[in-house]
Amino acid sequence: MSRPPGPDTDTDTAERLRQALGPVTVTRDTALGGGFANSTRLLELADGRRLVLKTAPPESAPALTYERGLLGTEALFHRLAARAGVRVPAVLHHEPAGPRAPAEWLLLSHLDGTTWDAARDRISPADRAALRRELGESLARIAAVTGPAHGYPRPAAGLSAPDWPTAFTAMLHAVLGDARRFGVALPAPDGVLADLPRRFGRRLAEVRRPALVHFDAWEGNVVLGRTGDDRWHLAGLIDGERAFFGDPLAELVGLDPFGAAEDDPDLMAGYRSVAPLPALGPGARTRLALYRVHLALVMRVEAVPRAYDGGFATWLDTWSTGRVAEQLAVLDALAPEA
Template sequence: MAVHTVGAEAVDGLLARAGTAAERVASRTAMTGGSYNALYEVGLTDGTRLVLKVPPPAGSPRLRYEAELLCGEALFYESAATVGVPAPRVVHAEWSEDAGAAPFLLMSHTPGVSWQEAGGSMAGGERDRLREELGGLVARLHTVRGPGFGYPAQRVAPLAERWAPAFEAMTDAVLADAAAFGSWLPLPAGAIRSALAGGAAALAEVAEPALVHFDLWPGNILLDGAPGARAVSGLIDGERMFWGDPLADFASLSLLSAPLEDDPAFLAGYGAAGGRTAFDDAARVRLALYRCYLYLIMLVEVVPRGTRGEHLAWVRDFTAPRLTAALDTVAGGG
């Protein structure tokens, strides 16, 4: 499924709802790289650059947790600002899907290029320095506390007082999506559900709901500056945030690399900013559980996204053995 588009007139209508008159708009340029929301860079006549994000129209196929995703994104950016973590600034947010008007999010433009794009030109010393900086930023995010565990829009389940039932609701939802869409999984859903349930005792150790981005793969980490002197300029696409275990962020952070819980540079920054850097067996079980959840999302979302061909094959080849290995880690107690 191609990312949907929004015409110039509709873009102007959304901007007007945000208090930006059409005569102030100098340009509207569709942005690439996303697989769900439509994104537009908006240039104003005074030189200000904004980003407009618009989810698919009502009734479009999606996973259960994707209902009112912009609630989480706006909350992530507002929360990041309270602890000095660079991220877009919310200009205007209307995320409710029950308001009778199309939801959207208008935010400031963040300078830089993605770590994914810049990584090929990065020397080892700069990479370690940036991983240490990133570790410190992520640890600061994890100091933000929420009102309960789960997704803030509460469309999967109400916020819970305990993490274990909240996480169970999240994994049950994606497995229900797999059944509804007929998604291919490397193991029967019942076997996956039973294996995940084996980690309940480890989940019970999580006492406070922390801010979790859960999509911090290199494409969502922006860097700015000249090669050798780059810095993290922003953490973007916070729409998949939830209140949960800080360790959950290690799943996406390590998606395309070696596990960052074993990376000395990242842990140096994470620990210096107050993050916990000791991982006992229960922590290792939780890390495996969060990787299972991420792999399940990747396997299931390809159906409503309409993914075909080489990318579909890559998703299955990449996630299936990793999901099986993570489930084995849960079963083995870490």
């Protein structure tokens, strides 16, 4: 939905822009879809700039534990990724909730282009292969960034630790706690799921460095542009609000929640052209299965606070049940080696 051109669209927006940029005039204010955690608007200014304003919901709104302080995480991710040479929106201003702001908000530059999922049917196989290599290169540069601790970076979430096994345990247990809080039926016994980090702790402990992980780099969060010869290229990554520090292998799960990105030769070639990735032996395959269980649980549980309904909610329940069962079977098969 777009508001007509005119002076600053509302007092809150005008004040936020004044804090960040000084006096400016908004000529168009358009609500952007596709997000669930935050309100997102495209602001077009009289000087030609296009900005994105993201506003968090009230702190009383239902949300998963890890979603506390998401916009602060996004601001941190974009700043760190930009320093690593990855194309991301520029952070113009971030304001936590407090006396100056009833809700947390974030102002970003806008990445021009189209998202990969919107352009999918227009991308040739050759361009797709090249794009997957570019994406792999960008993810490797992101993973080269080292955080101060493992887990989610914002203190509000309370999900960080000095080592990866402890952080991942907290992350998984938080989702299980969210399931109980929202009355979500789990696809496997709570005790079986809660015990996974202990059962496979030796494999989690193989991760020593807290690497930056976007964890949501699916095609809807990858922006594409066209070159002068009409070829597609990677214009940048958006929506870094789910980022954490931990195992760089987790990136392969977040960018393809329904498949196995490690089987994509172009993506892996692009990644390995920038940085090494652990060989996909028993340890790596064990951790990938753990992260797939975790992500399937997140997607299942978040359906309640996001109020999914209808066919998609039914499909998500069915899919997540199958995905968790599939990955638990993988873990059982790997257990003698773990």
